[in-house]
Amino acid sequence: AQSVTQPDIHITVSEGASLELRCNYSYGATPYLFWYVQSPGQGLQLLLKYFSGDTLVQGIKGFEAEFKRSQSSFNLRKPSVHWSDAAEYFCAVGPNAGNNRKLSWGLGTSLAVNP
Amino acid sequence: GAVVSQHPSRVICKSGTSVKIECRSLDFQATTMFWYRQFPKQSLMLMATSNEGSKATYEQGVEKDKFLINHASLTLSTLTVTSAHPEDSSFYICSAPRDREPSITYNEQFFGPGTRLTVL
Numbered sequence: 001a002q003s004v005t006q007p008d009i010h011i012t013v014s015e016g017a018s019l020e021l022r023c024n025y026s027y028g029a030t031p032y033l034f035w036y037v038q039s040p041g042q043g044l045q046l047l048l049k050y051f052s053g054d055t056l057v058q059g060i061k062g063f064e065a066e067f068k069r070s071q072s073s074f075n076l077r078k079p080s081v082h083w084s085d086a087a088e089y090f091c092a093v094g095p096n097a098g099n100n101r102k103l104s105w106g107l108g109t110s111l112a113v114n115p
Numbered sequence: 116g117a118v119v120s121q122h123p124s125r126v127i128c129k130s131g132t133s134v135k136i137e138c139r140s141l142d143f144q145a146t147t148m149f150w151y152r153q154f155p156k157q158s159l160m161l162m163a164t165s166n167e168g169s170k171a172t173y174e175q176g177v178e179k180d181k182f183l184i185n186h187a188s189l190t191l192s193t194l195t196v197t198s199a200h201p202e203d204s205s206f207y208i209c210s211a212p213r214d215r216e217p218s219i220t221y222n223e224q225f226f227g228p229g230t231r232l233t234v235l
Contacts, residue, residue, distance in 0.1 A: 036226075043208065043228035044159075090158060101147060101212050103224065107158045 002027045004093050006106035013081050014114045021076040021109050023091035031093040033074040034103070035065055038088045047089075050074065061085070086113045118142055119211050121227035128199055129235055136194045136230045138165075138209030144189040145211035149224065150182075153206040165192040165209075189214070199234045206231055 005024045013019055025031060033050040048059025055067040065076045074091060091106040118141040128134050138148055146167045151159040163184055164172040171184035181203075183195040192211075196203050210224040 032223075034223075041231075044210075044226040046223070049223060088156075101224070102149070102161060102164070105158045110156070 002031065002093060002095075002104045004091055004104050004106040006089075006091055006109050008109045009107070010110045010112070012112040012114060015083050016080050019076075019078045019081045019085070019111070021089050021091075021111070023074045023076065023106060025072050025074065025091075025093045025104075027072075027093060029095075030069065031095060033065075033067060034092040034094070035059065035063070035074070035076045036090045036092060037061075038090065038108075040087070044090070047076070081111075081113055083113045083115060086111055117213060117225045119209065119225045119227040121207075121209055121230050123230060124228060125231045125233075127233045127235065130200050131198055134196045134199055134232060136196070136207055136209075136232075138192045138194070138211070138227050140190045140211045140213075140225070143211075143213045145192075146189060146214050148186060148192040148209055148211045150184065150192070150194050151208040151210065153208060153229075155206075159208065162194075167192075196232065199232070201234045204232055204234045
């Protein structure tokens, strides 16, 4: 069965500092990988996704993520955090073939940004 | 493109009443839509897969008679919470993958903004 682990429930960083949010997955093959952000009271917004090709993917708002097959990881990074990045971040994985489009979700990482 | 809307965004109802939540794909067709439930400070819990023209597929532990799903067209799915009780209060989110996408983006889902349900 596929699963997603986000080891960090809550992270606090200072504005301007770098950020890395961890995501590990368990899956039988190379899955499709996603990072979503949810601001308070808001819906989910796709930050970036990985399907194939270059393992370093660029997303919106200055975020990037690197797929490391050997570590089954897809960590999200940002070199300099802004106060508006405070939100809940979710990693998700889905099958890369077939008609099953269900996503498996991590429990999320809550990011707080200190001024 | 690829916008999903939900209506209403917020609803407050009395215990025992039924509430209908609509999920629409505004600029694409979606044979499949997903309904999620999210408790405060928690992840998304998949409730069911809504299939146009056929019955919804419910996840284990989700009451089919409590959460009625109808996928009336290729752009509309509805979730009806029947005889709502305070424990049904939650944030309900729908999502839809676009039909006829190239395989490289086959699994990308587009999310609605969510519906906050409060049952008094």
